[in-house]
Amino acid sequence: MTSLSGPLDGIRVVDFSGYIAGPFCTQLLGDMGADVIKVEPPTGEQWRVQDPFAAGFSKSFVALNRNKRSIVLDLKTDAGRETAKELVASADIMVHNYRPGVAERLGIGYGAMHALNPKLIYAVNSAYGPNGPRALQAGYDLVIQAVSGLIASNPRPDGKAPRRYAGIALIDFTAGQMLAFGVMTALVQRLRSGVGQRVESTLIEAALSLQRQKLVSVEAVDGTHQQKATGTVLDRVHAWAVQMNDLVERELYYRTYETSDGYVTVGCLNVPQRQHFMAIVGLDDPWFENPDAPPQSPEEDRSRRALTLYAEAAFTEKTTAAWVETFEACGVPCAPVQMSDDLMFDEQVEAGDYFIDFEMPQFGRVRTMGCGLSFNGRPNGHRPPPALGQHTQEILDELRAYQTSAKHA
């Protein structure tokens, strides 16, 4: 079986990438039915062995490498590089996340591959793109969090230094998604024009993209083009922390409350929702029409903080389930705060069919997050993550058959 049933049936991807962004991109393509060939060194891709739960498989690897076949090629040898090129010649899409210059040294740079296969879509994820002072640097998720402003905008309320932004590789995931979108866009263009091209996503742009609502400057109105901020980073991070904390301490309608047995989150973004909220909690907030406006006086600030303290006390008097039921009855968006491992047992998650189960001979049943998209139904047929080199011989046999038929065609 070389391909699965889905919108990308019959599309072949050769994947040289590792870690998160590249493998996530190619898993998305595999989820859609593409035949993804994962090229691994003899020691396996790095994440197979990063915190493994069994020989050759980590949970991160399992989460990012289903719907792929694995071939081992040693790109340090002439024979390995030659086979890699032959695979690319037979493919629709190639993906890598090497640092600038490495693909060229391996003989699989864009120029050579485009000459070999003009229909090829050549996809790259890099840290900073080809230009600029940091173009040659490695860019792990956390480093890009620092340089892009994500860490600084998430200070710790205890006043200590911000450390990391999140328990998830936020930027890697968004960069991988972006690359998958770019590859599909280039494939649309190829289907219309017959010509492939190079497409590149970068970690830094993924990080900026997430902050795009902040990153708007308008010359005539706020003059931000002309003003570079002053003060040390230290001062500015602390000032931001104080400002964020202020906002949060006064916030009533779009936040999380502690209840008698957990937490509940409410999200009131319009006037009718806030009116329901006030009626339910028993509040009379004169500022409900524009709760994001800053207080006009110290007295107003104190009054608004007092309302928040009142609401916080009220919330501790009932259970999370009781609050959820009451808010839902009048259409106020709300939800219990759940731990992510609750989700494996959540009724909505079960009914929504968000996970994918597959059987692996090594371990039995494996459950991972699904493809995250529905078409007229879900794409069907899922292949478990491969063991290292599991399909080397199968892929090589297919390649010889392809070359023979191409020669005779």
Next chain:
Amino acid sequence: MTSLSGPLDGIRVVDFSGYIAGPFCTQLLGDMGADVIKVEPPTGEQWRVQDPFAAGFSKSFVALNRNKRSIVLDLKTDAGRETAKELVASADIMVHNYRPGVAERLGIGYGAMHALNPKLIYAVNSAYGPNGPRALQAGYDLVIQAVSGLIASNPRPDGKAPRRYAGIALIDFTAGQMLAFGVMTALVQRLRSGVGQRVESTLIEAALSLQRQKLVSVEAVDGTHQQKATGTVLDRVHAWAVQMNDLVERELYYRTYETSDGYVTVGCLNVPQRQHFMAIVGLDDPWFENPDAPPQSPEEDRSRRALTLYAEAAFTEKTTAAWVETFEACGVPCAPVQMSDDLMFDEQVEAGDYFIDFEMPQFGRVRTMGCGLSFNGRPNGHRPPPALGQHTQEILDELRAYQTSAKHA
């Protein structure tokens, strides 16, 4: 001008969506050259007026609505709904984020639109998808943060209740990107098969997708299929906070340090990088080969915390720039912590060409985050965000011309 120069030149999108996820999706399509027609009610899309900086424009709106044309249609009237249907009949792609049932009530549900235009790709972003107990609920970003485990996994170090996950609408952005990927995948399928289809992304799946490395369960190895966690959410969130804090307090190699004038982030993910780190900081860490392994004894825990305190003290003795220069010289990934408004002046950002500037007659020059992808070059030609109804007449005139030519064809 009805389309811009890019891979999606000549593809027409009719966009009924509001807020973030839908408009971000259609802006991505517009960035690639599609002709995006934004259908707005007479009062304008909600985000035009949410915290506006000028009449009819908020920064959020500007960040999410370039490369679109605006038409005003009142879908509460028969005439408005009729024109909407005619627009969809002439389009390749339609996007909405109505709650389940609303599009059908407006006469633009999938069944009717597919019958009208079998080549149409009908794209929907919803909170939870069509099934399950919460299918009919509204799902703003924060509410999905709560229910998906994102808030609980980001507790506050001061021991207070977790409130919100981030200053950004993380889930909206990833759902919008995912929908853009799904739309392109469906367009690939249509170009190969001639038939359009429905494609749906959900906020809940975008939130689960970001946590996919955690959300792996493997039956035979860890038995998580069988075990539902016990204890109250309160207990579990606090236990998680303690565990996270422990990890962070002992972490040496993948974190942020305070320097004499700011913060620097280092990301050492392998042994050679950690050896460079030790030499530079002047540490002798016996546990450097596997720093994520938990301590084996209270003594080891104390020793490792002492090493971290030593490193923290060492970092305060030099400037951020000095640390960055030293680490970069031996290839250790690192970066200064920057505020996001520094990025408007960052050399790398300038050289990388990550932003897009355009002129708006109302305000002068406007700078926003670019499209985040490079093809053989950047897609060219950018259209500023439209004023409300700016293109109503132009679009209606085109529609009449299209209908006349279709009738004669």
